[in-house]
Amino acid sequence: MADVFDALTSERPYRKAWTVKQAAGLLRDGRGRHFDPACLDAFFASWAEVMAVYATLSRRGGADSLNWRVVSVTRGEDNEFGSGF
Numbered sequence: 001m002a003d004v005f006d007a008l009t010s011e012r013p014y015r016k017a018w019t020v021k022q023a024a025g026l027l028r029d030g031r032g033r034h035f036d037p038a039c040l041d042a043f044f045a046s047w048a049e050v051m052a053v054y055a056t057l058s059r060r061g062g063a064d065s066l067n068w069r070v071v072s073v074t075r076g077e078d079n080e081f082g083s084g085f
Contacts, residue, residue, distance in 0.1 A: 001027060001035065001043035002050070009054065020054065 008023040018026075024044075031040050043050065 001039050002053075004035075005043075005050070005054075006057070020051075 004027065005023050008018045008026065009020060011017040027035060027040060027043070031037055
């Protein structure tokens with residue numbers, strides 16, 4: 001979810017960035033078709049944290065400016081590939 005949200009809200013050479021409202025709407029509209037409902041629930045349950053990261057990235061020039069660490073939402077485990085790998 002975070003990757004899709006970041007891609008939509010980041011400006012690209014071929015298109016303008018979507019607003020947060022537009023990106024959240026696309027995620028919600030894709031529930032059960034494109035996006036797993038449990039993943040969406042976890043993403044939106046952490047909306048305050050998502051917005052905090054979004055604000056930080058916006059000030060620093062986007063996701064490419066940070067080193068990401070993948071964290072399993074369900075178990076809270078850190079590893080370089082995410083959960084289930």
